[in-house]
Amino acid sequence: MSAKKAIVLLSGGLDSTTVLAIARQQGYACYALSFRYGQRHSAELDAACKIGQTMQVIQHRIFDLDLTLFDSSALTNCRIQVPLVESTGIPVTYVPARNTIFLSIALGWAEVIAAEAVFIGVNAVDYSGYPDCRPEFINAYQAMADLATQQGVEGHGIALKTPLIDATKADIIRLGAELGIDYAQTISCYQADASGLACGQCDSCRLRAAGFKQAGLKDPTLYRSAS
Amino acid sequence: MSAKKAIVLLSGGLDSTTVLAIARQQGYACYALSFRYGQRHSAELDAACKIGQTMQVIQHRIFDLDLTLFDSSALTNCRIQVPLVESTGIPVTYVPARNTIFLSIALGWAEVIAAEAVFIGVNAVDYSGYPDCRPEFINAYQAMADLATQQGVEGHGIALKTPLIDATKADIIRLGAELGIDYAQTISCYQADASGLACGQCDSCRLRAAGFKQAGLKDPTLYRSAS
Numbered sequence: 001m002s003a004k005k006a007i008v009l010l011s012g013g014l015d016s017t018t019v020l021a022i023a024r025q026q027g028y029a030c031y032a033l034s035f036r037y038g039q040r041h042s043a044e045l046d047a048a049c050k051i052g053q054t055m056q057v058i059q060h061r062i063f064d065l066d067l068t069l070f071d072s073s074a075l076t077n078c079r080i081q082v083p084l085v086e087s088t089g090i091p092v093t094y095v096p097a098r099n100t101i102f103l104s105i106a107l108g109w110a111e112v113i114a115a116e117a118v119f120i121g122v123n124a125v126d127y128s129g130y131p132d133c134r135p136e137f138i139n140a141y142q143a144m145a146d147l148a149t150q151q152g153v154e155g156h157g158i159a160l161k162t163p164l165i166d167a168t169k170a171d172i173i174r175l176g177a178e179l180g181i182d183y184a185q186t187i188s189c190y191q192a193d194a195s196g197l198a199c200g201q202c203d204s205c206r207l208r209a210a211g212f213k214q215a216g217l218k219d220p221t222l223y224r225s226a227s
Numbered sequence: 228m229s230a231k232k233a234i235v236l237l238s239g240g241l242d243s244t245t246v247l248a249i250a251r252q253q254g255y256a257c258y259a260l261s262f263r264y265g266q267r268h269s270a271e272l273d274a275a276c277k278i279g280q281t282m283q284v285i286q287h288r289i290f291d292l293d294l295t296l297f298d299s300s301a302l303t304n305c306r307i308q309v310p311l312v313e314s315t316g317i318p319v320t321y322v323p324a325r326n327t328i329f330l331s332i333a334l335g336w337a338e339v340i341a342a343e344a345v346f347i348g349v350n351a352v353d354y355s356g357y358p359d360c361r362p363e364f365i366n367a368y369q370a371m372a373d374l375a376t377q378q379g380v381e382g383h384g385i386a387l388k389t390p391l392i393d394a395t396k397a398d399i400i401r402l403g404a405e406l407g408i409d410y411a412q413t414i415s416c417y418q419a420d421a422s423g424l425a426c427g428q429c430d431s432c433r434l435r436a437a438g439f440k441q442a443g444l445k446d447p448t449l450y451r452s453a454s
Contacts, residue, residue: 064293067335097335100375104331108294108324131380140371147364148327 003029005115006161007106008057010034012048014186014208015121015164018176020055022163023119025179031113032060033106037067037098043196047187054185063105067098099132103141103160110158111149119161125168126207138162169211177217184220197224230256232342233388234333235284237261239275241413241435242348242391245403247282249390250346252406258340259287260333264294264325270423274414281412290332294325326359330368330387337385338376346388352395353434365389396438404444411447424451 006028008020023030032052034045045062052060099122106118122133131137138160146157164172176183188208189198198205200223212219233255235247250257259279261272272289279287326349333345349360358364365387373384391399403410415435416425425432427450439446 064291066291096338096377097331097375100334100371101328101331104324104328107327111323131377132375134374137371137374140367140374144327144364144367144371147361147367148324148359150323150358153358 003027004117005029005031005058005110005113006117006119007031007033007110007113007115008119009102009106009121010048010052010057010060011121012044012046012051012186013121013188013204014169014176014183014211015123015172016048017051017181017183017186018172018179019119019121019161019163020051020057021176021179021181023117023161024055028117028119030055030057031109031115032057033102033109034060034062035065035102035105036062037065043192043194044187047185047196051185054182061109065101065105067101097132099130099137100141103145107145107149107158111151114151115158116156117159117161119163121164122162123164123167123172125166133165135162135165138165168214169207170214173211173215173217177215182220184222188221193224197222199224230254231344232256232258232285232337232340233344233346234258234260234337234340234342235346236329236333236348237275237279237284237287238348239271239273239278239413240348240415240431241396241403241410241438242350242399243275244278244282244408244410244413245399245406246346246348246388246390247278247284248403248406248408250344250388251282255344255346257282257284258336258342259284260329260336261287261289262292262329262332263289264292270419270421271414274412274423278412281409288336292328292332294328324359326357326364327368330372334372334376334385338378341378342385343383344386344388346390348391349389350391350394350399352393360392362389362392365392395441396434397441400438400442400444404442409447411449415448420451424449426451 006023008023008030010016010020010032011034020030034048036045103118103120110118124134142160146152149158151157187196188204190202190204191199198221208221209219233250235250235257237243237247237259238261247257261275263272330345330347337345351361369387373379376385378384414423415431417429417431418426425448435448436446
């Protein structure tokens, strides 16, 4: 009997890498999906490729998506500066409808390969400012997806899996460490340099560093300067 | 006061062209969005561009989307033949999650330009075999979209508009004719040639021809052979 299949959205960051390890542990044959969507740096995608190889995914697709069409986000628009102080409300690093778009493409691929599940590393604790990281969004997306696909029409819709949605960064790191992840391979920084060194100052770097501290584990992140 | 904005998904076909005319009539400043997603022919996109100009859209973006990743549809895979006889169930011309993906990208753009609405020419009468053309899908998509975006969080979500969902092809053609559309500009054929001539035999051609007949209007479609 062939293994059940899952699509795993893999950015190359800490969260999505942990999700891939969880999907593998649950016995899924994993198909990794990454996006080249106009990020400032390619180090994150390079990391995703190495992680996919290390974790022996069945296939890894890099999907080109020109979200520079949407010119308002700091993650895709070099004219907007990434904030170095903690922000409130919806961060300017929010890419409009990003998870909606990523999940839609994952859904299409899942339908083609008859995958049972799509895994995504959304987290409502640290990313409460992003509308598309909340449980109510995920539930509504699932309801829509059940009606959108041939598999859904036939009564065996594709299940959205969000194993990290309620976890703190420390929880995620502890779990990943138990699953044997080498977090030095992962990149969380919003503005990593070409070789993958992290700035240590952006929101994402600060969350990550605090997570290792809370988890009581050594932070293996490679920073470009002491932070 | 500036006009309210709408994104209109414009394929270059009969339905989406009619939808654009409806959105204009309703007073929207229209932003057309088309996709280059691995269609067999580019005539449809050429038609979309001309129609966008004729109808004076504010902007027209062509979004590249490599759906050849999804290798199972006759519309993006030249190894699968387009069926020339009427099919039952979900047609093989169904592109997995296509409307889900198209709407997601429209949603992102709508958020960026603060559009109030996204118009899509789905139709549950002629395309009942497509899961993502049904009213229940659209309703679920709306519920998801209201939770996905910054505008939704702020209480003024983006409205999905499907003015053709319950219309017959004859209804659509009569309405478009009243709005002054030159349907010779539009292409519905699944396998039009490079110059835009229709085959006259595929599902889409047959539906269109029957629509003109039922509407009691002359069919202006340019066929490559008598059909």
